[in-house]
Amino acid sequence: MNPNKKGLNTICTHTGEVKDKQFKGAISPLYMSTSYAFEDVDVKRYPRYFNTPNQESLCKKIAALEHAESALIFGSGMAAISTALMAFLKAGDHIVLQQTLYGGTYNLVTEEFHKYGIEYSFTEGWQPEAFEDKIQENTKVLYIETPSNPLLTVTDLDAIGKLSKKHGLISMIDNTFASPVNQNPIDFDIDIVIHSATKYMGGHSDICAGAVASTEENIKRIFALAKNFGGSLSDYTVWLLERSMKTMGIRVRAQNENAQRMAEYLDAHQDIGAVYYPGLPNHPGHRVAKAQMKGFGGMLSFELHEGLDASQFQKSLQLIKPSMSLAGVESTVLSPSQTSHALLGAEERKRQGIKDGLIRFSVGIEETEDLIADIEQALNKIKSKGTAVTRS
Ligand SMILES: *Cc1c(COP(=O)(O)O)cnc(C)c1O
Numbered sequence: 001m002n003p004n005k006k007g008l009n010t011i012c013t014h015t016g017e018v019k020d021k022q023f024k025g026a027i028s029p030l031y032m033s034t035s036y037a038f039e040d041v042d043v044k045r046y047p048r049y050f051n052t053p054n055q056e057s058l059c060k061k062i063a064a065l066e067h068a069e070s071a072l073i074f075g076s077g078m079a080a081i082s083t084a085l086m087a088f089l090k091a092g093d094h095i096v097l098q099q100t101l102y103g104g105t106y107n108l109v110t111e112e113f114h115k116y117g118i119e120y121s122f123t124e125g126w127q128p129e130a131f132e133d134k135i136q137e138n139t140k141v142l143y144i145e146t147p148s149n150p151l152l153t154v155t156d157l158d159a160i161g162k163l164s165k166k167h168g169l170i171s172m173i174d175n176t177f178a179s180p181v182n183q184n185p186i187d188f189d190i191d192i193v194i195h196s197a198t199k200y201m202g203g204h205s206d207i208c209a210g211a212v213a214s215t216e217e218n219i220k221r222i223f224a225l226a227k228n229f230g231g232s233l234s235d236y237t238v239w240l241l242e243r244s245m246k247t248m249g250i251r252v253r254a255q256n257e258n259a260q261r262m263a264e265y266l267d268a269h270q271d272i273g274a275v276y277y278p279g280l281p282n283h284p285g286h287r288v289a290k291a292q293m294k295g296f297g298g299m300l301s302f303e304l305h306e307g308l309d310a311s312q313f314q315k316s317l318q319l320i321k322p323s324m325s326l327a328g329v330e331s332t333v334l335s336p337s338q339t340s341h342a343l344l345g346a347e348e349r350k351r352q353g354i355k356d357g358l359i360r361f362s363v364g365i366e367e368t369e370d371l372i373a374d375i376e377q378a379l380n381k382i383k384s385k386g387t388a389v390t391r392s
Helices: 008-014 053-065 077-087 103-116 128-134 157-166 216-229 235-245 248-267 286-292 310-316 346-352 368-391
Strands: 070-074 094-097 119-122 139-145 170-174 192-196 210-214 272-276 299-304 332-334 359-362
Touching: 008 053, 008 248, 053 070, 053 210, 053 235, 070 077, 070 216, 077 103, 077 170, 077 192, 077 210, 077 216, 094 103, 103 119, 128 139, 128 157, 139 157, 157 170, 157 286, 210 216, 248 272, 248 299, 248 368, 299 310, 310 359, 310 368
Parallel strands: 094 119, 094 139, 139 170, 170 192
Antiparallel strands: 070 210, 192 210, 272 299, 299 359, 332 359
């Protein structure tokens, strides 16, 4: 399938680049024009048509990275998700979605779909049978997210690809947590791959963007809607994203390595309870992750032992910052129960296994020893405070 046989870091660095014929500069020139002369009646370049030189150039890179024929970039991950979903759903249709989803996607489905007469079901769990259970006569799309947020559950791509083919459905995946470095779902017959490029593709916590990769035919269908919805990305941001993606391979591989070491350290730690990371052999999704991922990613979650206060712990960290977002080169933590999954409510969180003390950890590229030292000093601080409180 891969139209570009080059290796990951070569694609990241070069594929799609705009040649500077005039000055022979090393990088793609930035075209800020919103107005272009007609090339012919079929090619009208305009930012909202997703076809300016920089937009087209970045789409080629993303398509090659995801082993897809074609790709589109959007103004945010949610613009990519909503446009892709609406391109394949209409009134009277039904979609099956994985139980644990990114909060924004969950809100889109539960707040908006009823207005358009689109029916939906969430699975109970993430096993292939959980999806098959919910398929009905009018089901059109299966939607998955793996590894999932925040418990890093692993959905079997091969099984979902086969299930959707068996029932004649379109399968879609939010591949944000894995990034194209670690997981290429099209190789497992998943139809449409979506990214919040705000995360690993951007990687420096300074870009908001989204992407969709699929066949030429599917991308045409999504584009038809995209130009009407108007969620295109400004050329300056496209250009900056191209710059960021040159180092995506080396960034994400460094994050994989750091996350593995942090997960092993936390798993062996006397003050830490459960650790959720697909790279740990005790993780329930480890075997499937090994079969479908090239690296286990930079995201993990963990719980402190009972009696240790997760919010005091996060406040005591000095190097690792509390943050709403993820996937930057800097390490960050977040409490899903208080932020990303607050809207779910206590009961639904409990059903999904998201404890109040759960901490989601986006591992950056800092030296592992420094991250460990930060966690050690924060644990020591809250433990000594704990004793002080008991004594007084
Ligand atoms: C952040 C995120 C999104 C939404 O992306 P935006 O760029 O914020 O619109 C979707 N899915 C996942 C898994 C995310 O982490």
